[in-house]
Amino acid sequence: MSRFTGLIPLALVRPFNALGGLLLLVAAMLPWATFLLNDGPFPEKSTLQYFDAPFELTGFRWHLLVFGVVALVTTFVPLRGKDRVLRALGWGGLVIGLVCGYFIAENGGGFGAITAADGASAFGSVVAVLGGLLLILGSMAKPLDEIPEWPTSLFGLTGMAARLEAYAYLIVAFAGVLWLVTQTLTAGGIGGAAFPYAGPIFLAFLGFAGGLLGALHGIGLTRWVSHLSEKHRAFSIIVLLACAFLLPFPFTGAGSQYWMQVAAVIGVYAATAIGLNIVVGLAGLLDLGYVAFMGIGAFVAANLSGAVASQVGLDLPFPVAALIAAVIAGIFGAIVGSPTLRVRGDYLAIVTLAFGEIFTRAAQNNIGELTGGASAIPGVPQVTMFGTAFNEKITLFGAELPSGVLYYFMIVLVVGAIMAVFANLKNSRMGRAWIAIREDEDAARAMGIRTGKAKILAFLVGAMLAGLAGAIFVHKLGTASYDSFKFLESVTLLAAVILGGMGTIPGAVLGASLLFVLPEKLREFDDFRLFFFGLALVFIMRFRPQGLVPDRHRRAELAGETAEGKPIETEEEQAVLEHEERGHAGPSAPKEDRA
Amino acid sequence: MSAAQHRAADTVLEASGVTMIFGGLTALNDVSIRLEEGRIVGLIGPNGAGKTTLFNCLTGLYTPTRGSVRLRGKSLPSDPAKVTSAGIARTFQNIRLFPNMTVLENVLVGRHIRMKQGPIASVFHGPVFRKGEAAARAKSRELLEFVGLRGVETEVARNLPYGDQRRLEIARALATEPEVLLLDEPTAGMNPQETEAARQLIFRIRDTGVSVVVIEHDTKFIFSLCDTVSVLVQGEVLVEGSPETVRDDPRVIEAYLGKPREEVEADVAEAAAQQQREDS
Structure with missing residues (x-):
C-alpha cells in the first residue's frame, strides 16, 4: 500500500483510465515535432512535415497505440490485477512521452518544437505524457489488487500431458524473451554520428519494454512462467540456451x-x-x-x-x-x-x-x-x-x-x-x-x-x-x-x-x-x-x-513483502486476509474480478 | 523422578575456576559448575551477574582469563565453531536467527558441521551430494516437528511469531547434534502457556540424552525444570544445589530474591495472572 493510496476518489478510476488510454491512442496518431530538427527528422515519421500517413505507425508510435488500445480494453473488461496492468501501461506511456518530448524540445530549441510554433502544431508528446499520468493516477484510488495466481496447467491436465503443456508455454515464453532481447539490443540502431536519435529511441523502447513486462507481471503471467520454469528447470535451461544460440541468426535482426x-x-x-x-x-x-x-x-x-x-x-x-x-x-x-x-x-x-x-x-x-x-x-x-x-x-x-x-x-x-x-x-x-x-x-x-x-x-x-x-x-x-x-x-x-x-x-x-x-x-x-x-x-x-x-x-528484508517467496497455500491465506482488510477499508474490487 | 536421575552420573561439562576479566571489571570470579549427563542445570542471578558471560566462556566466544572448561574431560578450543563441532550448542538471549533465510534453511545451517559436502561436490551436485542433502533436509524437518513448528518451513524466519522464533533457534541448535545445549533465557517474553510448552520441550530434549544448561529469570520456571540450580551474584557462585535447597537458602532470598519466599511466590503468581489477563 503506497502513501498515495486514496489520492483520487474511486468514482474517477474508470474515467481516468478510459481517458488515459484514449490519450495514448491519440498521441500515437498525432505528429510529435513541429518542425524539422537540426539533426534531421525525428524517427517514425513523427515530424509534422513528414507526417503524411497517421495510421501507418511504426516504432514508439506503434508502441503507444498498443498501450492505448490495451488500456482501453482493460478498463472495461473484468480482469484480475487490472489496476497493476493499467499502472504499468501508464508508466510506459509516460516514459515514452517524456523521453521523446524531451529530446525534440532539446534539439528543437524549446517547447515550441513539441507544442505549437509558426502556426503548426504537434502535441504528440504532451498528450502521451498526460495519458500516462492519468493512467498512473487511476491506480491510486485504492490499494493494488493481489497479483493473481495461475494454475500450473490451464486445462487441468496431469502427468505427461501437463508436462508437455508446460513445455509448450515455456517455449512460447522464451521465444518472447528472445524477441524482447533482440528488440532491446537493436532498438535505436547503432548510436553515434550516423544516427543521432539512437539514445532516445532506445530509452523510449525501454519504456515500452518496462510497461509491457509490468503489465504481464500485473496479470500474474511472469510469475506463472517463472513457477513453470522452476518446476521444469532442465527444460528451461535447454530452451534458454537454444534461444541464446538463435540470437545471431539473420531472422532476429x-x-x-x-x-x-x-x-x-x-x-x-x-x-x-x-x-x-x-x-x-x-x-x-x-x-x-x-x-x-x-x-x-x-x-x-x-x-x-x-x-x-x-x-x-x-x-x-x-x-x-x-x-x-x-x-x-x-x-x-x-x-x-x-x-x-x-x-x-x-x-x-x-x-x-x-x-x-x-x-x-x-x-x-x-x-x-x-x-x-x-x-x-x-x-x-x-x-x-x-x-x-x-x-x-x-x-x-x-x-x-x-x-x-x-x-x-x-x-x-x-x-x-x-x-x-x-x-x-x-x-x-x-x-x-x-x-x-x-x-x-x-x-x-x-x-x-x-x-x-x-x-x-x-x-x-x-x-x-x-x-x-x-x-x-x-x-x-x-x-x-x-x-x-x-x-x-x-x-x-x-x-x-x-x-x-x-x-x-x-x-x-x-x-x-x-x-x-x-x-x-x-x-x-x-x-x-x-x-x-x-x-x-x-x-x-x-x-x-x-x-x-x-x-x-x-525481498523479505527490503520490500516488506512476504507473499512472493511462499508456497501457494499460505499466499492464498495472505490474499484472503488482505482482501478482508480491504473489505473493511472500503469497497473492494468487484467480486467477479477475483473469480 | 525421571530415569535420568538414577543413572550413573557422568560429568559432561565442567567449568572450574573460570575467571573472566574485562579491563578492570571482573565479570566472573572463580566460577565452577558441573553438568552431569542427562541433567538440566539452571543458572539464575540478577542482571549483570555474569550468566551470559559464563555462557560465552562455555561456547568459546570468550577465552577465560583463568580457569578451564572441559567437555567430557577434554579442554575446549577457544573458537566457537570448534566448540560447536565438539558438541556444545547454544541459543542467544536476544534471538539471533538468520532472519532472511527460510525456517528450513536456518535448521540446515545448523546441520553444517554434520554434513560432508566439499566445494567440488557443491558445484556439481552429484548423487552423493543429493543423498546427503536429502538426508539433511529430512533430519531438519524432523527437528522442526520435534520443537513443534509445522507448515512454516518455507517461511522467512523474520516473519515468525516471537515464540516460534525461540523454538526455531532451539531446532537450529539441536541440528548440530550437541551433547550439551545452552539455553539463554528461552522463555523471555513468553506467556504462561508458551512457558509451559517450553518447559515440556526442554524435558523432551533432556529425554533424548542431551544435557541442558538454562539461564532464566523466571524462578518458578527454573525451580520446576532443573535438577540443580546455581545462583550467580556479581560474578560468583553464591549457592549451588537442588531447587529446594536453593529456594530455601536465606542468602539467595536476600541477595537475589530480596524478599521472603511466600511473598515471592505470591508475586510470581500475581505476575502470571496479570500476564494471562493481558494476553486474553
Missing part, C-alpha cells in the same frame, strides 16, 4: 557483427557480475576492487597465449591458458580474502579498494615486464579451435553468421556454466554458510561454521570466475591493457549486482546487460551517461532497494 560484439561484451561482464554476486550477494563481503581479478586473469591469459609482446614465451591453447588464468586469479582472491578474517564491513571495503588500486598501478608500471605498462600487451591471438579462428564468419545450417559469433557462442556457454555453478553453490552447505555469515556472523560461528575459511573460499571462487571471464575478454579484444580494469569498472560491476538484485542470477545478468549496453546506446551523451547511471541508481535504490530481480531473502 541482431545477427550483425556489431551486435555480436555488444552481446559478447555483455556476456563477459555478466559472467564477472555473477562471480561478484557470490562475494557480495551471498557472503555479504563488500569488494570494491573486484575487477582486478578479471585483470589478473586477462594478463595471465595474454602472457600465456603467445602474444608478441609477451615475455613468457609460451603459446598455450586457449582452454589451458584460460584455466591457468582462472586458477591464478583464484589464488590472488584467496590472498586478498585472508585479511577478511580480521576486518569486517567498511574496513574490508577499504582493503579491497586498495588492492584494486595496487593492481591498476602495478599494471600501469609494467610490473615484472608482464603487463606492458601504458603500451599494454597488443596482439593477443584470436582463439582458434579446429582450425577456425573465433573472429571469422561461419556458415551454420545454411545461414551466414557474422564474425565474432563464435565468441558469442563460447560466452553463452561460459555464462550458462557459471550460472549453474552459482545456483548449485547457493543451494549447498557452502552457499548456506555464506548467507548465514552475511546474516549474522556470530550466530554462524555458533553453528560451527568456520567463517574464515568460508570467506576465503567465497573470494577464491569469485576471483576464479572473474579470471576466467578476463581470459575470454582479452582474447576477444586482442589487447590486454590496465585501462580496462580500473576502479570505475569495479564500481559499475557492483552497481550491476545491486541494480539487478543481490544474490540472484537473472539479477546479475540483467544488471550487467543494462549497465554495459547503456553506454553503447547512449554514445551521444558522452560523459553525461555516467550522470544518467548515477541518477538511475539513486532512483532504483530509493524505489526498489531490493533490485530489479530480488531474491527471496532480500
Whole structure:
C-alpha cells in the first residue's frame, strides 16, 4: 500500500483510465515535432512535415497505440490485477512521452518544437505524457489488487500431458524473451554520428519494454512462467540456451557483427557480475576492487597465449591458458580474502579498494615486464579451435553468421556454466554458510561454521570466475591493457549486482546487460551517461532497494513483502486476509474480478 | 523422578575456576559448575551477574582469563565453531536467527558441521551430494516437528511469531547434534502457556540424552525444570544445589530474591495472572 493510496476518489478510476488510454491512442496518431530538427527528422515519421500517413505507425508510435488500445480494453473488461496492468501501461506511456518530448524540445530549441510554433502544431508528446499520468493516477484510488495466481496447467491436465503443456508455454515464453532481447539490443540502431536519435529511441523502447513486462507481471503471467520454469528447470535451461544460440541468426535482426560484439561484451561482464554476486550477494563481503581479478586473469591469459609482446614465451591453447588464468586469479582472491578474517564491513571495503588500486598501478608500471605498462600487451591471438579462428564468419545450417559469433557462442556457454555453478553453490552447505555469515556472523560461528575459511573460499571462487571471464575478454579484444580494469569498472560491476538484485542470477545478468549496453546506446551523451547511471541508481535504490530481480531473502528484508517467496497455500491465506482488510477499508474490487 | 536421575552420573561439562576479566571489571570470579549427563542445570542471578558471560566462556566466544572448561574431560578450543563441532550448542538471549533465510534453511545451517559436502561436490551436485542433502533436509524437518513448528518451513524466519522464533533457534541448535545445549533465557517474553510448552520441550530434549544448561529469570520456571540450580551474584557462585535447597537458602532470598519466599511466590503468581489477563 503506497502513501498515495486514496489520492483520487474511486468514482474517477474508470474515467481516468478510459481517458488515459484514449490519450495514448491519440498521441500515437498525432505528429510529435513541429518542425524539422537540426539533426534531421525525428524517427517514425513523427515530424509534422513528414507526417503524411497517421495510421501507418511504426516504432514508439506503434508502441503507444498498443498501450492505448490495451488500456482501453482493460478498463472495461473484468480482469484480475487490472489496476497493476493499467499502472504499468501508464508508466510506459509516460516514459515514452517524456523521453521523446524531451529530446525534440532539446534539439528543437524549446517547447515550441513539441507544442505549437509558426502556426503548426504537434502535441504528440504532451498528450502521451498526460495519458500516462492519468493512467498512473487511476491506480491510486485504492490499494493494488493481489497479483493473481495461475494454475500450473490451464486445462487441468496431469502427468505427461501437463508436462508437455508446460513445455509448450515455456517455449512460447522464451521465444518472447528472445524477441524482447533482440528488440532491446537493436532498438535505436547503432548510436553515434550516423544516427543521432539512437539514445532516445532506445530509452523510449525501454519504456515500452518496462510497461509491457509490468503489465504481464500485473496479470500474474511472469510469475506463472517463472513457477513453470522452476518446476521444469532442465527444460528451461535447454530452451534458454537454444534461444541464446538463435540470437545471431539473420531472422532476429541482431545477427550483425556489431551486435555480436555488444552481446559478447555483455556476456563477459555478466559472467564477472555473477562471480561478484557470490562475494557480495551471498557472503555479504563488500569488494570494491573486484575487477582486478578479471585483470589478473586477462594478463595471465595474454602472457600465456603467445602474444608478441609477451615475455613468457609460451603459446598455450586457449582452454589451458584460460584455466591457468582462472586458477591464478583464484589464488590472488584467496590472498586478498585472508585479511577478511580480521576486518569486517567498511574496513574490508577499504582493503579491497586498495588492492584494486595496487593492481591498476602495478599494471600501469609494467610490473615484472608482464603487463606492458601504458603500451599494454597488443596482439593477443584470436582463439582458434579446429582450425577456425573465433573472429571469422561461419556458415551454420545454411545461414551466414557474422564474425565474432563464435565468441558469442563460447560466452553463452561460459555464462550458462557459471550460472549453474552459482545456483548449485547457493543451494549447498557452502552457499548456506555464506548467507548465514552475511546474516549474522556470530550466530554462524555458533553453528560451527568456520567463517574464515568460508570467506576465503567465497573470494577464491569469485576471483576464479572473474579470471576466467578476463581470459575470454582479452582474447576477444586482442589487447590486454590496465585501462580496462580500473576502479570505475569495479564500481559499475557492483552497481550491476545491486541494480539487478543481490544474490540472484537473472539479477546479475540483467544488471550487467543494462549497465554495459547503456553506454553503447547512449554514445551521444558522452560523459553525461555516467550522470544518467548515477541518477538511475539513486532512483532504483530509493524505489526498489531490493533490485530489479530480488531474491527471496532480500525481498523479505527490503520490500516488506512476504507473499512472493511462499508456497501457494499460505499466499492464498495472505490474499484472503488482505482482501478482508480491504473489505473493511472500503469497497473492494468487484467480486467477479477475483473469480 | 525421571530415569535420568538414577543413572550413573557422568560429568559432561565442567567449568572450574573460570575467571573472566574485562579491563578492570571482573565479570566472573572463580566460577565452577558441573553438568552431569542427562541433567538440566539452571543458572539464575540478577542482571549483570555474569550468566551470559559464563555462557560465552562455555561456547568459546570468550577465552577465560583463568580457569578451564572441559567437555567430557577434554579442554575446549577457544573458537566457537570448534566448540560447536565438539558438541556444545547454544541459543542467544536476544534471538539471533538468520532472519532472511527460510525456517528450513536456518535448521540446515545448523546441520553444517554434520554434513560432508566439499566445494567440488557443491558445484556439481552429484548423487552423493543429493543423498546427503536429502538426508539433511529430512533430519531438519524432523527437528522442526520435534520443537513443534509445522507448515512454516518455507517461511522467512523474520516473519515468525516471537515464540516460534525461540523454538526455531532451539531446532537450529539441536541440528548440530550437541551433547550439551545452552539455553539463554528461552522463555523471555513468553506467556504462561508458551512457558509451559517450553518447559515440556526442554524435558523432551533432556529425554533424548542431551544435557541442558538454562539461564532464566523466571524462578518458578527454573525451580520446576532443573535438577540443580546455581545462583550467580556479581560474578560468583553464591549457592549451588537442588531447587529446594536453593529456594530455601536465606542468602539467595536476600541477595537475589530480596524478599521472603511466600511473598515471592505470591508475586510470581500475581505476575502470571496479570500476564494471562493481558494476553486474553
